[in-house]
Amino acid sequence: MNKELRHSANKLKVKKNNNRFSLNCLALAILTSFSATSAVAEQTSAEDEAIEEVVVKVSRLKGTASAIIAERRNQAFIADILGAEQISRTGDSDAAAALRRVTGVTLVDGKFIYVRGLGERYSSTQLNGAAVPSPDPTRSVIPLDLFPASIIESLSVQKSYSPSMPAHFGGGNVDIRLKSIPTDFLFNMSGNVGGNTENFDDGFTYNGGSDDWRGQDDGTRAAPKKLQELWNSHSPLKNLSQDENRAIASQLNRDYDPVKENIAPDFGLDIVLGDKFEQGKYRWGYLTSLSYDNEWQVSELYEGQDFRNNTDDSWSLVRGFDQVTSTEHSVKWSGLLNLGVEYDRDHRLDYSLIVLRDTADEIKDKLGNTNNVLLSDGLRIRDSDVSYEEREMIANQFRGTHNLPWLWNIGFDWKYSDARSSRYAPGNVSTRYILSDENEDGVFDLANESSLRKASTATRYSFQDLEDKVANSGFNLSLPVTFSQSELELKFGGDFIEKTRDAFSRRIDVNTLAFKELSLSGNKMNDILTDDIILNHPLQGSETIIRDTSVMGDDYYSAQMTDAYYFEADWFIDNTWRISGGFRWEDYRQVVAPLDPATGRFDLPSEPTEADLKKLSFKEDDIYSALALTYMMSDEVQFRFSYGETTIRPDIREVAPSTYLDPLTGYPIRGTAGIETTDIKNYDLRWEWYLNTGENLSVGLFYKDMINPIESVQSPGQDGPPLIVIANADDGEVYGVEVEFMKDFAFLGDFAGMNGNDFFLSGNVTLSDSEININTQRVVEQTGVSAAITNPTRRMTGHSEYVVNVNLGYDAPNGNHSVTVAYNVFGERIIIPGIEGQDDKYEQPFHSLDMVYTYYPTYSTTLKFKVQNLLDESKEIEFSDTLFRSETKGIAFDVSFKWDFD
Numbered sequence: 068m069n070k071e072l073r074h075s076a077n078k079l080k081v082k083k084n085n086n087r088f089s090l091n092c093l094a095l096a097i098l099t100s101f102s103a104t105s106a107v108a109e110q111t112s113a114e115d116e117a118i119e120e121v122v123v124k125v126s127r128l129k130g131t132a133s134a135i136i137a138e139r140r141n142q143a144f145i146a147d148i149l150g151a152e153q154i155s156r157t158g159d160s161d162a163a164a165a166l167r168r169v170t171g172v173t174l175v176d177g178k179f180i181y182v183r184g185l186g187e188r189y190s191s192t193q194l195n196g197a198a199v200p201s202p203d204p205t206r207s208v209i210p211l212d213l214f215p216a217s218i219i220e221s222l223s224v225q226k227s228y229s230p231s232m233p234a235h236f237g238g239g240n241v242d243i244r245l246k247s248i249p250t251d252f253l254f255n256m257s258g259n260v261g262g263n264t265e266n267f268d269d270g271f272t273y274n275g276g277s278d279d280w281r282g283q284d285d286g287t288r289a290a291p292k293k294l295q296e297l298w299n300s301h302s303p304l305k306n307l308s309q310d311e312n313r314a315i316a317s318q319l320n321r322d323y324d325p326v327k328e329n330i331a332p333d334f335g336l337d338i339v340l341g342d343k344f345e346q347g348k349y350r351w352g353y354l355t356s357l358s359y360d361n362e363w364q365v366s367e368l369y370e371g372q373d374f375r376n377n378t379d380d381s382w383s384l385v386r387g388f389d390q391v392t393s394t395e396h397s398v399k400w401s402g403l404l405n406l407g408v409e410y411d412r413d414h415r416l417d418y419s420l421i422v423l424r425d426t427a428d429e430i431k432d433k434l435g436n437t438n439n440v441l442l443s444d445g446l447r448i449r450d451s452d453v454s455y456e457e458r459e460m461i462a463n464q465f466r467g468t469h470n471l472p473w474l475w476n477i478g479f480d481w482k483y484s485d486a487r488s489s490r491y492a493p494g495n496v497s498t499r500y501i502l503s504d505e506n507e508d509g510v511f512d513l514a515n516e517s518s519l520r521k522a523s524t525a526t527r528y529s530f531q532d533l534e535d536k537v538a539n540s541g542f543n544l545s546l547p548v549t550f551s552q553s554e555l556e557l558k559f560g561g562d563f564i565e566k567t568r569d570a571f572s573r574r575i576d577v578n579t580l581a582f583k584e585l586s587l588s589g590n591k592m593n594d595i596l597t598d599d600i601i602l603n604h605p606l607q608g609s610e611t612i613i614r615d616t617s618v619m620g621d622d623y624y625s626a627q628m629t630d631a632y633y634f635e636a637d638w639f640i641d642n643t644w645r646i647s648g649g650f651r652w653e654d655y656r657q658v659v660a661p662l663d664p665a666t667g668r669f670d671l672p673s674e675p676t677e678a679d680l681k682k683l684s685f686k687e688d689d690i691y692s693a694l695a696l697t698y699m700m701s702d703e704v705q706f707r708f709s710y711g712e713t714t715i716r717p718d719i720r721e722v723a724p725s726t727y728l729d730p731l732t733g734y735p736i737r738g739t740a741g742i743e744t745t746d747i748k749n750y751d752l753r754w755e756w757y758l759n760t761g762e763n764l765s766v767g768l769f770y771k772d773m774i775n776p777i778e779s780v781q782s783p784g785q786d787g788p789p790l791i792v793i794a795n796a797d798d799g800e801v802y803g804v805e806v807e808f809m810k811d812f813a814f815l816g817d818f819a820g821m822n823g824n825d826f827f828l829s830g831n832v833t834l835s836d837s838e839i840n841i842n843t844q845r846v847v848e849q850t851g852v853s854a855a856i857t858n859p860t861r862r863m864t865g866h867s868e869y870v871v872n873v874n875l876g877y878d879a880p881n882g883n884h885s886v887t888v889a890y891n892v893f894g895e896r897i898i899i900p901g902i903e904g905q906d907d908k909y910e911q912p913f914h915s916l917d918m919v920y921t922y923y924p925t926y927s928t929t930l931k932f933k934v935q936n937l938l939d940e941s942k943e944i945e946f947s948d949t950l951f952r953s954e955t956k957g958i959a960f961d962v963s964f965k966w967d968f969d
Contacts, residue, residue, distance in 0.1 A: 194242075194421070253341040334360075420464075423460045481541065620670065714746055836868055841859040918934045935959040
């Protein structure tokens with residue numbers, strides 16, 4: 068337990084009149100964000116003025132939900148806030164998983180959040196109030212699984228727009244607040260071991276590098292140096308001689324063949340050290356933390372691609388993979404350093420260094436069929452896919468807060484953040500084999516009935532590198548003005564963001580048609596294409612073994628600049644009314660310039676016209692206003708209303724006429740020049756009830772009116788996976804109701820020998836709907852493709868009609884045990900819009916049931932056991948009652964032990 072809290076508990080004494088004194092368990096349990104909290108009174112004397120000592124055990128992590136609830140209650144604009152204790156209580160491992168517990172928030176692909184049913188492009192993310200870069204090559208929003216829960220102090224989701232927020236605001240603004248300097252000496256260590264039921268059988272691995280344990284490639288997967296030299300000098304691979312081509316081909320790592328092995332258990336380690344000092348008017352302190360996690364996940368998948376409509380309106384798989392085994396190995400590192408100094412409580416300077424690193428290494432073994440390789444002909448295809456990526460973010464943040472009592476109590480705060488993120492994917496490899504049931508026994512023998520595909524692309528290598536940089540500076544001035552019956556605070560500020568991105572991608576294909584009369588029999592590429600064969604086997608004419616198949620737009624530069632100023636007023640009237648509002652002016656500029664990979668030059672005509680240049684740029688400036696009204700009917704009840712005008716601008720890749728692969732669906736996506744911004748009018752109404760015991764209830768209504776919402780549509784008639792294009796719908800709307808509550812079981816009294824005060828229930832429910840109207844002719848004019856959209860009027864992509872979170876908690880009276888059962892489910896949501904009569908493809912509801920048990924043997928130790936996905940649910944995508952995609956998740960379990968050395 069934190070020393071300051073323990074000392075406060077020892078000093079808490081009350082006088083009694085020969086009767087026991089106890090604290091309401093719910094008030095402590097709820098207000099400490101479901102932390103293990105209790106109050107125990109012990110009679111120590113029979114004297115008339117006897118003093119009884121009350122020992123209060125509070126959360127062993129910094130911060131309390133009382134502060135979280137107070138912040139939420141006192142916000143001028145509607146926001147939902149999740150504290151570190153709540154995250155710990157439900158056992159979520161990162162910011163993305165934790166945010167699905169917030170009212171109206173759903174999680175997609177384990178990385179991106181949808182607020183009120185609006186996709187990730189409709190929300191913005193900040194880190195300690197500053198803009199952050201993204202390592203995702205297809206999106207400018209940062210994947211939230213990059214932030215481990217161990218470094219998070221709280222998560223704030225602001226749902227109604229305020230002028231101090233970025234105008235790029237649809238569903239909400241997420242601010243990830245990292246842990247701050249402690250109030251006393253803090254040193255703890257924790258370790259965990261875990262696994263997954265899907266990992267009990269063998270999984271697939273391959274020969275990676277010697278540094279894979281720390282999430283860093285040692286060069287095993289990197290492109291040959293000679294190939295890198297060609298790329299750097301923009302010398303085409305096709306200009307090399309056959310012998311030079313052979314030499315480079317032989318240097319490509321071909322040892323990616325899957326091998327079955329026992330899967331190791333998950334494990335992790337966390338270390339935290341911090342302290343605070345005080346001398347005279349000065350106070351200073353520090354906090355450091357280091358975290359390491361090593362995890363494995365084996366999954367069984369089904370990946371449909373093309374389907375045929377039968378005469379009875381059912382659908383049959385024509386092309387896809389009906390038997391897929393995946394093994395993913397992830398390694399995560401995080402480091403945090405906070406330094407702070409304060410003078411006379413009026414001036415404070417803070418510095419933060421955040422280092423996040425996340426490596427995902429996945430191998431898939433896939434069996435299926437295509438339009439030409441048919442099971443009816445005794446043929447199967449087998450794909451071996453390896454994907455490896457290292458994501459990293461490093462941020463340096465400086466913040467200052469100053470109060471000037473000698474100058475009308477003006478407040479001044481400022482920030483400067485310099486951050487960069489990178490994605491390094493040195494060797495993603497896909498190899499295709501053909502299986503032939505030669506003995507016609509109905510069983511495909513991988514060892515004896517397999518051969519490497521004879522085609523111009525038998526194996527494809529991709530090498531990718533991306534660097535994203537963001538510099539964000541800003542300031543805020545506030546002037547308090549006091550009247551006899553009211554208080555007014557005037558605010559003025561500026562926010563300035565500069566963002567640059569440099570993306571590099573190359574594709575190298577292995578052409579087995581180049582070899583003359585070569586047997587490709589076998590199931591391991593490294594055994595079929597040996598160094599001797601690559602270097603010496605006769606070739607067909609002038610054919611070459613490897614070819615560079617990179618296309619325009621694989622490389623690109625982009626830049627964004629935003630200059631913003633805002634004015635805001637916050638007026639309290641007679642402690643009953645609160646009126647807040649103002650306006651924000653933003654000047655936004657963006658340019659995306661695809662490069663020709665062969666030359667390194669911009670993908671433009673030799674003499675570009677003004678229209679050619681305009682396609683690459685995007686610019687707008689406008690004023691965005693907001694108003695919030697709060698009526699405080701009593702100390703417990705308040706009503707809120709807010710209105711805001713905001714915008715959603717196209718993402719970096721969405722305005723560039725180049726094609727890229729979407730990691731969520733695996734489909735190619737092409738941007739569209741001339742995409743228009745989405746204008747949104749946001750309306751919110753909420754009633755809130757807070758009780759002194761910690762119980763609370765809120766009911767909110769929201770409505771969003773959108774012009775030109777940005778959506779995805781399919782392009783028909785493609786050979787292979789369908790092409791997704793970006794287009795504007797004409798209009799759209801989102802509306803719904805949100806309910807959030809906390810309640811104890813005191814009304815049950817002592818039921819079955821258990822005190823009702825020791826149990827509590829919390830949760831939230833969101834019921835909503837959305838509708839967009841797509842003008843097919845407009846889509847054709849924008850994108851240049853004929854889009855036979857099945858449902859031009861439909862829900863928005865990713866929108867769920869309901870989201871439910873329920874948490875049942877128990878805290879033992881002695882404070883040594885706590886249990887939480889957490890349930891989360893979302894309604895079905897469109898993942899891929901349908902075309903040509905085929906219905907939209909919906910991700911099905913995922914019923915997540917988790918349990919976390921925590922035992923506190925002593926003040927300084929914590930033992931925690933958590934089980935996730937108790938219902939053993941699988942992720943599934945369907946259309947017209949037909950399975951399109953599925954993935955098993957298994958039941959995950961974890962045991963951790965933490966020791967505080969304070």
